[in-house]
Amino acid sequence: MVTDVDGTLTDARRRLDPRALEVVHRLSDRRIPVLLATGNVLPVALGLHRSLGLSTPIVAENGGLLYWPRDERVERLADPAIARKALAVLRRRRIPVQRLFTDRWRESEVALAPTVPIARVRAALAELPVVVEGTGYAIHLMARGSGKLPALRRALRPYRLAPEDCLVLGDGDNDMGMLAAAGWSVSFPNGSPGARAAADYVTRAKFARGFVEGVRSGSVLRSRV
Numbered sequence: 001m002v003t004d005v006d007g008t009l010t011d012a013r014r015r016l017d018p019r020a021l022e023v024v025h026r027l028s029d030r031r032i033p034v035l036l037a038t039g040n041v042l043p044v045a046l047g048l049h050r051s052l053g054l055s056t057p058i059v060a061e062n063g064g065l066l067y068w069p070r071d072e073r074v075e076r077l078a079d080p081a082i083a084r085k086a087l088a089v090l091r092r093r094r095i096p097v098q099r100l101f102t103d104r105w106r107e108s109e110v111a112l113a114p115t116v117p118i119a120r121v122r123a124a125l126a127e128l129p130v131v132v133e134g135t136g137y138a139i140h141l142m143a144r145g146s147g148k149l150p151a152l153r154r155a156l157r158p159y160r161l162a163p164e165d166c167l168v169l170g171d172g173d174n175d176m177g178m179l180a181a182a183g184w185s186v187s188f189p190n191g192s193p194g195a196r197a198a199a200d201y202v203t204r205a206k207f208a209r210g211f212v213e214g215v216r217s218g219s220v221l222r223s224r225v
């Protein structure tokens with residue numbers, strides 16, 4: 001099972017929801033691997049991973065970083081120089097972008113506060129080899145070719161699994177690739193239009209309550225994951 005964090009394991013106020021955490025614990029107890037795939041930085045993701053008692057790889061920085069717990073190795077899958085160049089272009093064009101506080105720990109991409117329309121950022125960077133993705137909580141500037149899906153494919157290799165074998169849950173445009181590739185994918189009424197369109201199933205409940213409903217909807221895959 002592969003899950004996004006913000007908007008998926010959290011409630012409308014971005015607080016972790018104990019009902020979602022309980023489901024994660026139950027899956028782990030049944031030895032079903034639970035992978036976190038987040039746009040957040042590794043230190044934040046790692047804290048959550050530890051507190052959830054997980055021992056799976058972590059997809060962090062929107063797929064720019066992949067953490068392998070077995071040998072505590074971090075793989076960088078996106079070139080930060082391209083993202084930084086994109087940021088310089090935005091600043092030169094006087095687009096009032098603000099980097100997230102967590103960018104001080106970000107190693108592979110640039111994340112901006114969602115204070116400017118993403119379409120404006122995309123238009124300004126149309127000539128550059130960058131992907132601009134929105135999560136609802138941030139706008140990510142990444143080297144083209146990177147994202148949660150390629151990182152997830154890599155993270156699943158040691159399990160001899162592909163996204164097609166997994167249940168994937170997510171709420172943002174940055175989850176669309178994973179949702180489209182998954183064997184069974186779930187989004188929520190609070191998800192972005194793109195995430196909802198890419199998912200096999202949109203829950204009735206919102207946020208983490210939707211997560212609980214969504215995991216149940218994916219029970220068909222349990223024997224495979």
Ligand SMILES: [Mg+2]
Pocket residue numbers: 004005006007008135170171172
């Ligand atoms: Mg999210």
